[in-house]
Amino acid sequence: MIEEKKALFIIFGGTGDLANRKLYPSLYRLFKKGYLKEHFAVIGTARREWSDEYYREIVISKIEDLAESEEHAKEFASHFYYQSHNVKDIEHYKTLQSLAERLDTTYQLDGNRMFYLAMSPNFFGIIAENIKSQQLLTETGFNRLVIEKPFGNDYESALKLNDHIRASFNENQIYRIDHYLGKEMVQNISTIRFGNHLIESMWNNRYINNIQITLSEALGVEERGGYYDTSGALRDMVQNHILQMVALLAMEPPTVFRDNEIRQEKIKALRALRLYSEEEVRTNFVRGQYGRSTINGETLSGYCEETNVSENSQTETFVAGKLFIDNYRWAGVPLYIRTGKRLAEKGTQIDIEFKNVPHQLFQTANDQPLPPNILSIFISPTEGFALQLNAKKVGPGVQPEPINLTSSHSAETTANSPEAYEKLILDCLNGDATNFTHWDEVAASWKFVDRIRAAWDTAEIEFPNYPSGSMGPIESMHLLKKDGFNWHWSPVTTIKDTTED
Numbered sequence: 001m002i003e004e005k006k007a008l009f010i011i012f013g014g015t016g017d018l019a020n021r022k023l024y025p026s027l028y029r030l031f032k033k034g035y036l037k038e039h040f041a042v043i044g045t046a047r048r049e050w051s052d053e054y055y056r057e058i059v060i061s062k063i064e065d066l067a068e069s070e071e072h073a074k075e076f077a078s079h080f081y082y083q084s085h086n087v088k089d090i091e092h093y094k095t096l097q098s099l100a101e102r103l104d105t106t107y108q109l110d111g112n113r114m115f116y117l118a119m120s121p122n123f124f125g126i127i128a129e130n131i132k133s134q135q136l137l138t139e140t141g142f143n144r145l146v147i148e149k150p151f152g153n154d155y156e157s158a159l160k161l162n163d164h165i166r167a168s169f170n171e172n173q174i175y176r177i178d179h180y181l182g183k184e185m186v187q188n189i190s191t192i193r194f195g196n197h198l199i200e201s202m203w204n205n206r207y208i209n210n211i212q213i214t215l216s217e218a219l220g221v222e223e224r225g226g227y228y229d230t231s232g233a234l235r236d237m238v239q240n241h242i243l244q245m246v247a248l249l250a251m252e253p254p255t256v257f258r259d260n261e262i263r264q265e266k267i268k269a270l271r272a273l274r275l276y277s278e279e280e281v282r283t284n285f286v287r288g289q290y291g292r293s294t295i296n297g298e299t300l301s302g303y304c305e306e307t308n309v310s311e312n313s314q315t316e317t318f319v320a321g322k323l324f325i326d327n328y329r330w331a332g333v334p335l336y337i338r339t340g341k342r343l344a345e346k347g348t349q350i351d352i353e354f355k356n357v358p359h360q361l362f363q364t365a366n367d368q369p370l371p372p373n374i375l376s377i378f379i380s381p382t383e384g385f386a387l388q389l390n391a392k393k394v395g396p397g398v399q400p401e402p403i404n405l406t407s408s409h410s411a412e413t414t415a416n417s418p419e420a421y422e423k424l425i426l427d428c429l430n431g432d433a434t435n436f437t438h439w440d441e442v443a444a445s446w447k448f449v450d451r452i453r454a455a456w457d458t459a460e461i462e463f464p465n466y467p468s469g470s471m472g473p474i475e476s477m478h479l480l481k482k483d484g485f486n487w488h489w490s491p492v493t494t495i496k497d498t499t500e501d
Contacts, residue, residue, distance in 0.1 A: 005030075005429040006039040007112040008103055010096070010136070012087065012127055013119030014044025014055070018148065020062050023118060026422040028063040031076045035426060041103040045085035045096065055082035079107070087123050093134035100136060111141030114428060121150055125164030132168035144428055146175045149240050150231065151437075154453070155446035162439050171439060175428050180241040181435040182420030184409075185379040189248045189350075190257075192377070192385070199375070200253070202354065205333045209353045209372060210480075213245055214489050215339040218346040220290065220301065220468070221317070226308035232315040234287075234456075237339040239449045240437070243270060245350065246335060247441065250325045259434040263441070270444035274324040281455035288318030288473040290342035291464025300342065300468040314460055317341045320476035321452070322483075334483060338476055342468040344491045348379035351488040362390070362400045371402050374488055384408030 009027070011019055030036045044055055056077040060067075067073035083099060085092045104111060115131060117124055124147055137143045145165070152158025165174060180186055193200055202208070215237055221228040228236065247266035254261035276284060292302040304311050318340030325335065354373040362370055374388040386406040393399040418426075427435055466473045471490060480486055 002034040004037045005035050006109050007114050008109050009042045009114050011044050011116045015046040015048050018118040022421045024059050024062045029422045039107050041107045042080045044082050049084050050082045052082050056080050087127050093130045097136050111138035114144045116146045128165045128168040145169045154450050158446050176437040178240050179420045182424040185383050204329045209355050211335045212351040213337045215348050216343040217341045220342045221306050225306045229309050229315050233319045239445050242337050243445045263438045267440045272325045272327045273448045274326050276451050278455040281452050285321040286475040287316035288466045289463035290317050290468045293467035295469045302464050318472045340472050344471050349489045350377040
């Protein structure tokens with residue numbers, strides 16, 4: 001039985017791209033499913049001078065492909081209200097408070113309020129401060145602040161921002177969104193681990209050789225050149241998405257499957273990340289930047305040719321690295337990560353390579369050792385699993401060959417499954433912080449990333465060093481090869497390797 005949720009959503013940045021592409025469609029899906037019915041309202045705020053009627057027309061246009069009918073879309077949009085708002089103007093907060101009080105009464109919202117900051121992080125602190133000082137926080141219901149990345153650009157700036165927000169909101173009221181934590185297969189990591197004794201009993205350094213995480217993007221920076229040139233792949237992808245997956249893979253089993261216990265185990269895992277010296281960064285991390293190339297007759301621009309990007313930029317569009325978790329479970333097991341733009345194929349995949357049997361009874365056709373068992377978790381665009389095993393090849397003798405036991409979600413299941421933002425908004429309405437990032441996770445992630453950034457900032461590198469449409473610089477292959485491993489997901493050769501093995 002679906003329980004209706006009561007809440008007033010106040011969206012700062014209500015005319016922006018995030019609100020239009022993600023928030024309004026997600027709220028409508030919750031409306032269609034009955035989680036939102038009569039007792040909800042939305043206030044969109046931004047600097048533009050819009051009327052309620054025009055705002056509702058915009059909302060309807062953003063859910064057009066999802067709407068059951070024109071009337072249903074209008075019914076949904078009737079709950080939306082707009083206020084032109086300058087986040088630095090105290091008078092505007094007073095007007096917002098008056099509207100919020102009126103809607104709370106009209107829709108019987110019991111004082112439940114969700115403040116969604118869908119705008120530049122530069123304004124997070126001042127908005128949180130004014131929300132409190134102008135008494136938009138209620139005493140009768142819940143008050144929850146939802147904020148997007150980036151949360152700072154290093155540990156010191158993140159700490160300053162967190163202190164500013166925490167002066168108005170408690171930690172348990174702050175929901176830091178990482179949309180990767182809303183993805184179906186990322187949420188499935190815990191079920192695979194803790195729901196299968198076969199897997200959990202071998203989830204340690206006795207049985208696992210290495211773990212590989214790949215977040216590959218086929219597109220370049222597109223219209224985000226101005227932002228990306230101040231961020232780069234390390235801050236944009238590693239500090240949040242990748243390290244969140246590392247935490248889920250490396251954490252110890254929680255005593256119970258609740259948000260606080262799960263987050264505490266993730267914090268412990270991230271705090272156990274080995275912090276590298278400058279020399280260790282050079283040994284264990286690779287950075288790259290895509291260059292111009294021609295694929296199937298189409299010429300793709302290099303990064304420094306993109307709009308709003310410096311022609312001599314040293315910003316990395318690719319990162320590969322080897323991580324270590326220094327604790328009893330993971331001592332000695334490398335975790336290899338890589339992410340980049342303009343790579344051969346879009347996809348996110350985790351590969352867990354298990355150690356081979358200690359005594360080889362069988363040899364392959366070319367007289368090589370048997371390939372290892374590999375558990376692959378396909379996160380996107382394919383959703384599912386594959387387990388590579390060795391089995392007897394059909395025919396005479398006992399010639400082994402690798403086989404894959406595969407399970408993937410059907411196109412229909414994937415299409416009908418809740419979108420990441422829909423799940424995360426519902427979690428926030430339920431007060432479930434499991435799939436949101438705690439400050440201590442943010443802090444540990446930045447402390448790790450800052451070491452890498454500091455080492456890179458001491459020396460320039462010759463860019464570009466990988467062509468668009470490849471899988472990154474050749475050094476990312478060597479990172480594994482020198483340890484006796486290879487990337488398991490390899491849609492194309494990274495760059496022709498002319499070095500001797």
